[in-house]
Amino acid sequence: MASEKESLITVLEHKDIYIDGAWRPSAGEEVTEVVNPATEQVIATVPASTVKDVDAAVVAARAALRTWSRTTAAERRAFLDRLHQGLVQRADEIAALVTAEMGAPRQISTQVQAGLPIAVTASYVRLLETYEFEERIGNSLVVKEPMGVVAAITPWNYPLHQIVAKVAAALAAGCTVVLKPSEVTPLNAYLLAQIIDTIGLPAGVFNLVPGIGAVVGEALVVHPDVDMVSFTGSTRAGKRIGELAAATIKKVALELGGKSANIILPDADLESAVRDGVANVLRNSGQTCTAWTRMLVYRDSYERAVELARDAAESAAVGDPTDERTQVGPVASAAQRDRVRDYIADGINQGARLVAGGVEPPAGLPTGYYVRPTVFADVTENMTIAQEEIFGPVIVLIPYEDEEEALRIASNSLYGLSGAVFSASEERAVAFARRLDTGMVHINGARLNLLAPFGGYKQSGNGRELGVYGLEEFLQPKSLQLPASASSGRTGP
Template sequence: MLEHKNFYIDGAWCQASGDETTEVVNPATEQVIATVPAASAKDVDAAVAAARAALPGWSRTTPAERKAFLDRLHQGLVERADEIAATVTAEMGAPRQLSARVQAGLPIAVAESYARLLETYEFEERIATYLVVKEPVGVVAAITPWNYPLHQVVAKVAAALAAGCTVVLKPSEVTPLNAYLLAEIVDAIELPAGVFNLVPGIGSVAGEALVVHPDVDMVSFTGSTRAGKRIGELAAATVKKVALELGAKSANIILPDADLDSAVRDGVANVLSNSGQTCTAWTRMLVHRDSYERAVELAKEAAESTVVGDPADERTQVGPVASAAHRNRVRAYIVDGVGQGARLVTGGVEPPAGLLTGYYVRPTVFADVTEDMTIAQEEIFGPVIVLMPYADEEDALRIANNSLYGLSGAVFSASEERAVAFARRLDTGMVHINGARLNLLAPFGGYKQSGNGRELGVHGLEEFLQPKALQLPAPAATGRTAP
């Protein structure tokens, strides 16, 4: 069993102030694989002090200097990609192939994207008689989730560093080991002391200590809407900037002219990827009533043909969910769906055949789901998809927009023009047209209770910048008049 005893603060590994620890459990074996110290408010104070002391020097570096560090960070991630993938598989159960391609691949690509962005981004803009100077927000508290652990960390850390901010990172207590790998890379590339600091711990202790800290200028948080609301309340006391990427209940609208087989298969695969633990998953599949029963059969076939099993097995497509508590939560939603009258097409609360150990949930498909059902309104965050019929496009639009959330969505149609026209009317921050994949340069974020702020690309960089207007005197009059 691995035992981490230290935090990474002010450019050095240092011991925790107390004896509190958290256990990291492999969700496929239910075995403890590591222990990690849990930061106290005193540890958070030390990390924030280091970040504050490092801010003047780091904020004055040139974009070229920051790019050089990001290039080295990117190279470090590339060199340790296999180790990153194996670590994420062990601590949160992502299948091996998914870990290699996504859990390790995305942070590598994101780090590189911010290094490239610094080659062209203009931090000053002259407009008429004023100059806009885009300056770093300051000390950033990055509080990250467990579902795409290193990707979510790098999406915040790389953008903040590119902007000239310093960072204190508190990763999820469920999946902290990948953050230690990042800290080791940061240490190896000799990033100036205090620019990046790592304090793993419990949200109610270390997380809240960061949010209320007077020397933290911004909180960037990804997680549940419930936790996001709490962060907003606490941060209001010091009027610090808050960027929130929260829950979702995204709709996948399959228009009548779409290739039904392809659209349903893509939709089911999207939800089941990462065991359904994806905030942008298209968990509500909306199908025209004339094609509805065929879509239900296709969804059943797709779910039942998906390979569930040991995430270390190359053949596995769906592994366990991340924890026992989360497995129980997902199963409770399945019970609730049945109790409220939804038709259970496949799946259910029983573990998959032959998988009595591990936090597994069977790929589950519900049909005949109505808008008032809990499983149609609340984020389940597991391998559960609900199918809902619609009468016409206006009905589909109404159902899709009938949600507290607005993070992502999808539209399928034989006509890209028709799909785009429909997507423009959706109340959501992102829409995937005909199965298009995530573009790491496009803004990532949501409407309504899915949060505020954006990550990735230029919009992600600008989340960590604040504009200063320098008012310049008007040019002196020449005394001449225009011809």
Template sequence: MAQHDRFYIDGAWVAPDEVRLLDVIDPATEEPFTRIALGNARDVDRAVEAARRAFPSYARTTRQERLELLESILAIYRRRSDDIAEAVSREMGAPLTLARSAQAAAGLSHLTRIIKVLKTYEFDEVVEAALVTREPIGVCGLITPWNWPLNQIACKVGPALAAGCTMVLKPSEVSPISALVFAEVMHEAGVPAGVFNLVNGDGPTVGHAIASHPGIDMVSFTGSTRAGIQVAKAAADTVKRVAQELGGKSPFIVLDDGDIEAALSTCTRICFRNSGQSCNAPTRLLVPESMQDKAIDIARRLAESQIVGDPRDEATTMGPVVSEIQFNRIQDLIAKGIAEGARLITGGTGRPTGLNRGYYVRPTVFADVRNDMTIAREEIFGPVISILPYRTEEEAIAIANDTAYGLSSHVVSADVERARRVARQIRAGMVHLNGAAGTNAAPFGGYKQSGNGREWGRYGLEEFLEIKSIFGYSATT
């Protein structure tokens, strides 16, 4: 079995401080297909030292020099997109069609966007007699998840480079191979030694070492709220900036004048995409009580039309979930939904018919769900939709906001002004009106336990900048 037992530190592939190997599991077969080395705190020390040495010179690079570097990365990433898609599909189970069209493409999109932003971004402004300037924050620790690996790597690395920062990346140990391909892209593009470093490892060891390290000025973390709390606690002693994109339990509100067929099509498509493993998936479907029966019929049909199977099969629309741990958690939550009295419409526990191995989950729909049920409170991170009936618009808004999370949401109405009015009352960082897609020119992030800070575009760049006021800069005497 091939193994990846090197880290990328100071512009070179280097051996770990100690040899500890971890199997990387193909979730479609439940078998290991490669191994990676797991780092420790001393590996993080080496990476941070390299990043700190590289920071002074890289922070002084010009806008044009950073643009040329990012354009080189973009060109090589585009050439390696198929390799990245293959790695993502193998390591986390995304259908190869999705891995190509969305997973690998997301990284490409973020790199393209940050180049566009950097071309015109104003780092300096004069305020009365003061110059307000935005400077790179320093050495950044980037901790990324397994569910959209390249999306999260690119939307952190790109802005950090554009800002003039150096960095240490810890990708998820569950989906590490696509990150190693990304490191190869960075090396080939000529990223200066020490500017970009990668150390594989688990959260309690490498993640904690990054978050608590006195040589790291900022941590950008994407993952579960539980892990985000640990990152924030570890970072607190050094008072470093912590930007977090965490969990979600996003509502999808269909108002009584909304197109229920179109709404259900959008909701199920987004929820079942990537096997439900998206933090912004709309898993709570709120429909008027009088429309629940129609919503049930449509949701059942759309869920049962999913083709669950081998990620390498072009016909597959939904692959396995990422791991045995994730599979078991989803099974437990589906069982809890049944036990707590939700009405199972389709799906349920166990694998889909005909699939005897692999972490495959049945696309599942519940109805008559109350917002105090576990399946309406906890982030399932699987292909499970809960239909919650409501009586009035005010009740729908109250249910939507009755959650610890606040990442994304949807509102559907034939009256766009009504949809806008409801959107302004939703306590979430993002609201999609009538199925509108997002754009990475706008900020991505949430309220409450969905995190703090924003990613994507100009807003993502500004997370990696410090603001300095130079008084008297424009004085005439």
């Protein structure tokens, strides 16, 4: 078996795109550089696919759909099981690759960046053992059929997890896929394509066209032979996709931004709640759409919470993401670092109290796209840093007088993706969580369930990923109305 280093070299040196079951050159000659955010060095280049490449990929996916959509659940399960095994075998490479191309600390890359796609693929293998693609309702036979050709457009923050959450579910449903990964982190998609190339998946079922959103992404969205677009990214880009997709009335599933509230109720264990809240935001250097970036604290406990948040942020180990001791690595790109620092400066200018961090780079790290873990206090709910998604290691603390005010502040957002509630009483926390306008709420720090639906309210998007809900995003129901004599129960009108 090739060593981790040798296998990574095959990914880093790949110069082709993957269409119709084969590696082939792009129709164009432009490339995209992949930069290691810790060293600021170019570690690879990948083709910048063209509209012609997109056409070829969609043609291949459309041709493959005729047979792939008619495979049995057991046949698709066998392919996904082999994909799962391939991901397990190359887990160490995945972790090293994601650390190299987007800066996630190695511990996070191992447990999350590699661990989540492995777990998600396994969940769809198990789901296909029991999921019923047909059901009888009165005199109707309802069959759940694949949506068709799916364009999967994915982000850079959890690159392989977001790819697999779409690709595994789409393949399980019987769809074919054209994948456009983020141009910031395309290398993990190459590793996935390498695995797929070895498991015997029929040609055209999976296709990889790296490139920039304005070219490849938009070409996929407007393509008349693409039946569905599944996109994860910014709300701004999601709006653009919705506008373009409207011309062909194709289905669009959007997992967009967030500005999640962490509500610490008066009876909560304050130290534990604040510690968990800060850790949640700093994980992946704050580049998590579900991060609990607004910490709402009962006014009587507020100054103590500020002190605890400051201590937690300042004690986090920031540095080289390949060092097992590092907790906070760089953000993914120079553009993202500048964006986060601009938000920090804006918070200071608007009068928020800077408790920890700031716009200056961390001491001793002259190279790399690092941002200091930053905590703001005395933040009002309408400040920019309390309303807009920063996507960096920045936490804002907002006081409240009572639960009704906490609920109002938490709901004062364009977003509704995630959130958290801490309380000594689980019953009280659940009752409060039911009133929040958000797609997911963590009670007392509970972990993510990969079988539960993931997705948002309001401008955090539409549709759901993971588990049965994720599978059904890629299915459409057809009703076969049978003669009454062939069915039991009541007939329709």
